[in-house]
Amino acid sequence: MMRGRITISACVLAALCAVGLAARTQQPPAAQPAPQAPPPAPTGYKDTPMQPNGKWRVHDDDRPRPVVVKPGPFVGLPAPSDAIVLLGPNNDLSKWQMTQGGGPVSWPIDAAGVMSSGKGMIRTARNDFTDYQLHVEFATPSEVKGNSQGRGNSGVFLNGVFEIQVLDSYENKSYADGQASAMYGQYPPMVNASRPPGEWQSYDITFTGPRFNGTTLEKPALVTVLHNGVVVHANQAFLGPTMHRQIGTYAPTNAKGYVGLQDHGNPVRFRNIWLRELKAAE
Numbered sequence: 001m002m003r004g005r006i007t008i009s010a011c012v013l014a015a016l017c018a019v020g021l022a023a024r025t026q027q028p029p030a031a032q033p034a035p036q037a038p039p040p041a042p043t044g045y046k047d048t049p050m051q052p053n054g055k056w057r058v059h060d061d062d063r064p065r066p067v068v069v070k071p072g073p074f075v076g077l078p079a080p081s082d083a084i085v086l087l088g089p090n091n092d093l094s095k096w097q098m099t100q101g102g103g104p105v106s107w108p109i110d111a112a113g114v115m116s117s118g119k120g121m122i123r124t125a126r127n128d129f130t131d132y133q134l135h136v137e138f139a140t141p142s143e144v145k146g147n148s149q150g151r152g153n154s155g156v157f158l159n160g161v162f163e164i165q166v167l168d169s170y171e172n173k174s175y176a177d178g179q180a181s182a183m184y185g186q187y188p189p190m191v192n193a194s195r196p197p198g199e200w201q202s203y204d205i206t207f208t209g210p211r212f213n214g215t216t217l218e219k220p221a222l223v224t225v226l227h228n229g230v231v232v233h234a235n236q237a238f239l240g241p242t243m244h245r246q247i248g249t250y251a252p253t254n255a256k257g258y259v260g261l262q263d264h265g266n267p268v269r270f271r272n273i274w275l276r277e278l279k280a281a282e
């Protein structure tokens, strides 16, 4: 009798355990934490050094953003006969190399000469440009991702150290001296002539490198930039080499250099890049 009661109790216990286990396994799985979106990029800074003008800090969040100007329809500008074609209507990357290590360029390019920015910065193989006219066509990604400096960021580096910013600045708030066609960290463009994401845009740049007497700067680097045919800098002097959150100091090595394109982690497309070396008329 006793033995039978134990057996029955054991059966009841086993049944209760089974019910409990079943109830436990039928519970909905614990909610997975949502994937963390990256924090938004800052639209400016208030803790950076003052610029020499004494009015604004580098990347000052309070500096007024340039007025928006709608450019005219896009017009491509084919290379003139005396230009050095850096990126033509084919997949020839022979005039470029990786900035780090100098190896062959790994950025993808199609048969029509449209190159997308990839991992690592690239530069022209030639490293002795001084004064030049430079035409660049680019397009920021048509799919908008990120904000401020995290959206369509690349850059055109003159003499290797002076950056004309590439950014998707179409309805994208970022610091004035960091938006498209800015002399990065130094001067905003006079106006914002950006086209919408995905559309082809152009920079037409006239650059004269700095001049030195020994180690003394005699004349700073000067630049005139047209963004989509609109003048945004007119013979403006770089305050020094481009840096993030500060302004660099001129060095005699800045007198000549390469043209570089920046990898900032966003796939920006480039095509039709050419350069004309400038020589004053007699």
Ligand code: MG
Binding pocket: 153, 154, 155, 165, 166, 262, 264
């Ligand atoms: Mg940049």
